[in-house]
Amino acid sequence: MKKNLQRSECPICRSLDLFGDKWSLLIIRDLMFFGKATYSEFLKSAEGISTNILAVRLQMLEESQLLLRTEHPDSKAKVLYKLTQKAVDLLPMIVEIHLWAEKYLTITPETEALIEEVKNDKEGFITKTMAALCARI
Amino acid sequence: MKKNLQRSECPICRSLDLFGDKWSLLIIRDLMFFGKATYSEFLKSAEGISTNILAVRLQMLEESQLLLRTEHPDSKAKVLYKLTQKAVDLLPMIVEIHLWAEKYLTITPETEALIEEVKNDKEGFITKTMAALCARI
DNA sequence: ATTTTTGCTTGCATTTTGCAAGTACAAATG
């Protein structure tokens, strides 16, 4: 992965560079909310990421210290990806994206349940989910 | 602008597609916080977007109904870009990105002031800024 | 011993980007 030479000094820009693009954020979302944690699970995920892009994104996220590649307890063939604290701290932002998306886009059923929970008690949801995710780090 | 054929049904994915990429979000940020509203202002902005990309992004944002192209009161040569309600509603998400960026990235001075204000009183900042932005729609 | 699963890599055509240059119209300047 060659880096783009013309880079902004703007933190928003750099923070978005960390994700690389939507795919990276979707991987994080899969880990946060949908219990996905392996390469093939991310690949099978509804979004339809292609395998080479997934590989590159996982590398980028690991380099950015948003993901940790660990041994899978079930099998040596598997790799277990874990969210770091840095990634878990993205939760509030991801929640806000969901709330915005719910207002302006059509939501899939699997996401709808999530958003309903958030709408009932945003702070509660964030605290609870954050604690659950931190426990797994 | 040809659209990518393989599109996700995931709302996060689609919401990020709306922005196009980091550049779109930076344009919105320039409008929200830094009083930029014309083509040349976006171009001169510190981030270093190239002119053809800026043109495409402005089109995309207009098509997505995040921006409105309006006549500039000062001159017929100028175009005044305005945020729509849909874009203003991104404020909470953008605030959360800033808070995250402040924790994990090096912040530029111009952004630092903004973040300090947010850290003092997040809800207050959002309410106040949202009201100010809505007044200009 | 063979097939399947898992986590990738490789090759290649298509698309998007970055950079530089150019253009049309409005406004300012001499």
Next chain:
DNA sequence: CATTTGTACTTGCAAAATGCAAGCAAAAAT
């Protein structure tokens, strides 16, 4: 009134990133 400057773009082209299909080595299952 002619010319220069400013504004909002467009165009062309090389370089980079993406999407798609195929391949591949090690581990696990049959």
